Amino acid sequence: MELSKELLIDLYTTMVRIRRCDEKVIECLFAGKLITFYHSCQGQEAPGTALGRSLRKDDYLYYNHRGHGLPKVLPKGMSPKTFIAEHYGRATGAAKGYAGFHNCDIEIGIPGMGGMVGGEATLAAGTALACKLRGKGQVTANMFGDGATGRGPFHEAMLMSATWKLPLIWCVENNRYQQWTCISLTHPKEDLADFAHGYGIPSAVVDGQDVIACYEALQPAIERARAGKGPTLLEFKTYRFRPHVEGFPDFSVQCEGGCRPEFEVEEWKKRDPIKLMEATLLEKGVLTEADIERIHREATEEMEEADRFSADSPWPDPKGLDQALYAD
Amino acid sequence: MREIKYMDAINEAMKEEMSRDETVYLIGEDVSQDIWGTSCDLFEMFGSERVRDTAISEAAIIGSAVGAAIAGYRPVVNTMFADFAMCGADELLHKAAKWRFTHGGKIRIPMVVRAPAGGYSRLGPEHSQCPESLFMRTPGLKIAMPSTPYDAKGLLKTAIRDNNPVIFLEHKNLMGHTGPVPEEEYLVPFGVADIKREGTDVTVVATGFMVSLAQEVAEVLQQDHDVSLEIVDPRTLEPLDLDTILASVRKTKHLVVVDEETSRCGPAAEIGMLVMENAFDYLDAPIKRVAAANYPIPGGYLEQFVLPQPQAMADAVAAVLGREKLDLQGKVVAKGAM
Numbered sequence: 001m002e003l004s005k006e007l008l009i010d011l012y013t014t015m016v017r018i019r020r021c022d023e024k025v026i027e028c029l030f031a032g033k034l035i036t037f038y039h040s041c042q043g044q045e046a047p048g049t050a051l052g053r054s055l056r057k058d059d060y061l062y063y064n065h066r067g068h069g070l071p072k073v074l075p076k077g078m079s080p081k082t083f084i085a086e087h088y089g090r091a092t093g094a095a096k097g098y099a100g101f102h103n104c105d106i107e108i109g110i111p112g113m114g115g116m117v118g119g120e121a122t123l124a125a126g127t128a129l130a131c132k133l134r135g136k137g138q139v140t141a142n143m144f145g146d147g148a149t150g151r152g153p154f155h156e157a158m159l160m161s162a163t164w165k166l167p168l169i170w171c172v173e174n175n176r177y178q179q180w181t182c183i184s185l186t187h188p189k190e191d192l193a194d195f196a197h198g199y200g201i202p203s204a205v206v207d208g209q210d211v212i213a214c215y216e217a218l219q220p221a222i223e224r225a226r227a228g229k230g231p232t233l234l235e236f237k238t239y240r241f242r243p244h245v246e247g248f249p250d251f252s253v254q255c256e257g258g259c260r261p262e263f264e265v266e267e268w269k270k271r272d273p274i275k276l277m278e279a280t281l282l283e284k285g286v287l288t289e290a291d292i293e294r295i296h297r298e299a300t301e302e303m304e305e306a307d308r309f310s311a312d313s314p315w316p317d318p319k320g321l322d323q324a325l326y327a328d
Numbered sequence: 329m330r331e332i333k334y335m336d337a338i339n340e341a342m343k344e345e346m347s348r349d350e351t352v353y354l355i356g357e358d359v360s361q362d363i364w365g366t367s368c369d370l371f372e373m374f375g376s377e378r379v380r381d382t383a384i385s386e387a388a389i390i391g392s393a394v395g396a397a398i399a400g401y402r403p404v405v406n407t408m409f410a411d412f413a414m415c416g417a418d419e420l421l422h423k424a425a426k427w428r429f430t431h432g433g434k435i436r437i438p439m440v441v442r443a444p445a446g447g448y449s450r451l452g453p454e455h456s457q458c459p460e461s462l463f464m465r466t467p468g469l470k471i472a473m474p475s476t477p478y479d480a481k482g483l484l485k486t487a488i489r490d491n492n493p494v495i496f497l498e499h500k501n502l503m504g505h506t507g508p509v510p511e512e513e514y515l516v517p518f519g520v521a522d523i524k525r526e527g528t529d530v531t532v533v534a535t536g537f538m539v540s541l542a543q544e545v546a547e548v549l550q551q552d553h554d555v556s557l558e559i560v561d562p563r564t565l566e567p568l569d570l571d572t573i574l575a576s577v578r579k580t581k582h583l584v585v586v587d588e589e590t591s592r593c594g595p596a597a598e599i600g601m602l603v604m605e606n607a608f609d610y611l612d613a614p615i616k617r618v619a620a621a622n623y624p625i626p627g628g629y630l631e632q633f634v635l636p637q638p639q640a641m642a643d644a645v646a647a648v649l650g651r652e653k654l655d656l657q658g659k660v661v662a663k664g665a666m
Binding site for chain 1: 353377382383385387388390391392393394395396397398399400401403416418419422423427428429430431432433434435436437438467468470491492
């Protein structure tokens with residue numbers, strides 16, 4: 001698969017924007033400006049970028065808590081302004097300040113995120129059913145972490161999607177840690193893609209640090225869903241560079257010293273998805289050092305502007321509580 | 329007016345709404361058959377795309393309904409037993425109830441969860457519950473509890489057209505009850521209580537199967553003891569028509585609240601408190617409640633000692649009126665008593 005120069009630059013730029021936005025949110029958290037918590041997505045920018053840039057505007061995307069959806073919703077078209085404003089609890093936020101971190105924009109096919117790990121799976125099955133019934137070639141994607149595969153509803157939804165051949169792309173980002181517990185303690189096998197065998201659907205294990213590989217793996221899965229042939233399970237091997245949640249140590253009780261081993265983190269950092277793509281694009285002559293510097297500078301400026309916009313935005317009016325609770 | 333069964337009234341509502349709006353579909357375990365008799369010809373009429381039998385996956389049934397509703401469909405779930413809905417608690421109490429609010433009111437979740445509820449059939453603790461308090465303490469849900477065929481049809485049609493998640497607690501014991509239902513189309517609005525029996529001495533607020541039981545009790549109390557009960561059926565617990573309840577209390581000065589849910593933290597507790605807050609000065613006596621005793625519902629013989637019984641209703645009426653005893657002499661028997 002030969003990806004166009006424009007697409008390659010777009011994938012790279014999107015990942016840089018995600019990284020800058022994540023850094024900005026963390027900076028604001030420690031500056032006391034955030035009104036909620038934050039789960040950094042640094043290191044896991046590639047799979048969501050590839051997914052968000054592969055979907056149509058009228059396709060649906062369910063996401064999970066890592067980066068509060070940042071690496072999925074930004075590529076699908078959400079503005080960093082509304083993303084950060086939500087974390088500031090402002091009325092201009094992606095959930096009008098009602099959730100702090102459950103970002104939503106149904107106009108661009110982002111129905112939202114829940115508070116239970118893996119809780120979006122059954123909803124994704126229903127949204128995919130709606131896509132199928134409507135018959136306009138829409139698909140639904142659900143990107144979630146390895147921890148979600150421990151939950152019953154995920155398997156119920158997999159079963160339903162496989163039986164009814166729903167237009168669904170199941171994307172698991174396997175970063176090997178559910179909060180602080182290593183997958184070796186919770187799952188009998190490292191490859192979560194193997195779950196697909198039991199449901200009789202295709203699957204693939206993908207290098208989740210290589211955005212081009214992620215993009216290439218997604219295309220047949222999406223085409224298959226659009227063609228009415230049913231779901232696919234893609235497993236992206238990836239890693240989070242920072243602790244599960246900001247402000248806590250990088251716990252991992254079963255590891256020596258009670259934390260994730262530093263060498264493991266350092267090994268994975270050598271495979272930073274942004275740096276890998278940067279090297280590829282320089283090598284291909286798609287970008288110059290000057291282009292890269294400009295992309296980073298513009299992303300930084302964009303996030304500073306989003307921060308200013310959020311800080312200047314009004315608080316939500318509590319008079320709106322009733323309207324938010326029930327629809328007319 | 330013609331008389332039809334409660335189960336057939338539900339069937340008619342389903343047929344009419346599925347014909348009217350092609351985004352309405354029915355989903356659940358064996359919904360093409362439905363053990364309570366409400367499905368009849370639905371599968372023949374609408375086929376497997378709109379009458380969807382599923383695996384035994386309550387979370388996926390309810391959760392998928394939420395996901396389809398967000399994307400513009402109007403799913404109707406049937407959980408077979410209200411108790412089974414607990415297997416989809418996250419999907420129902422979090423996703424269906426909260427997602428609109430969580431996301432700042434930017435999405436709509438028009439769906440109905442039909443949950444056949446209630447005891448008196450000796451089916452044991454996990455097939456007999458009336459779990460409305462779980463739903464009442466969950467803002468974001470609406471709750472309908474039809475007590476007659478007329479209300480069942482009219483409320484279900486309203487529920488399906490509502491743009492919010494509605495829990496529809498159809499009572500298993502009422503399925504074979506008959507009552508007048510017009511041939512022509514009608515809706516029963518949410519949040520409008522119905523005075524099922526007018527009276528002067530005591531207001532009895534009752535829901536679901538308790539309404540018919542209270543009506544029988546009221547008849548005997550009138551005949552044998554010259555006590556006049558006014559039975560107010562809220563029909564929906566959310567929204568709750570508090571005004572009609574308060575108006576009745578101001579008239580009778582006495583209140584008994586009857587419901588089939590476990591007494592502790594049940595609807596009777598909430599309604600009693602609301603009346604105390606809003607009409608205390610009108611009451612001539614403390615409010616009494618009649619509800620299930622604070623045990624799991626036993627199977628078999630012991631069930632009758634836990635679920636509300638007619639004489640307990642008469643005793644509560646006697647208590648608020650300051651009377652010694654109003655003996656029903658066994659003239660009213662709840663199904664399931666031995």
